[in-house]
Amino acid sequence: MKTIYISTATTETTIALFKEDHVKDEQRWPAENRESEKLLPAVSSMLEKNDLEPSQIDRLVVCTGPGGFTSVRIGVSATNAWAQSMNIPVACVSVFDSYPNDKTIVIAANSKEAWIKEPGKEPLFTHADDFSSTDSFYFTGIVNEQWMDLLQKNRGAYSEEKEQLPDLGKLDFENEIVEPWYYKAPNITWSKKNTPLKKS
Secondary structure, eight states: OEEEEEEOSSSEEEEEEEETTEEEEEEEEEOOTTHHHHHHHHHHHHHHHTTOOGGGOOEEEEEOOSBOHHHHHHHHHHHHHHHHHHTOOEEEEOGGGGSOTTSEEEEEOSSSEEEEEOTTSOOEEEEGGGOOOSSOEEEEEOOOHHHHHHHHHTTTTEEOOOOOOOOGGGOOOBSSOOOOOBSSOOOOOOOGGGSOOOOO
16 A cells, blocks of 8 residues: 655645555655645656556545645645546645644744644634743744744744654545645635626
């Protein structure tokens, strides 16, 4: 049983090859511009290195977010296309699943907002000013001046821990289209030429 894992939801792109439930190969790199042009060649190179063809992959796992519109879409779209063309099952994980569940996890979406998940609770999208932690927490996402000020107030309490690969034994694989989890719903505006004319 061979499985490919793809994550483009954070500031670090990750791909991994599993044989059964064990990691056989892994590659990570800082997510930058033109990730859509880097992902598939990197996956193809990993398969070639391990003497595999795309048709020999039995399952796919993708990190659906939360993340930025463009970054999340790259990994999810690639996974959906592969799964549908090869008729293979997919399992989803979130960024929250990439960290130990013993601490609060903070995923900064922008300079003012973040997804926050406390142990044993559902994730919450909230404003940075509303976040305060006396306990230790994991932090990932967009780091800017406002977030650095907040993190410095919690100096020694936060960790930028390396994201963990998924535990395949805990996942459910299905032959269904995967939906992305964006930081916020995309703010798509219509141009005037696409706006229906009002009847007089």
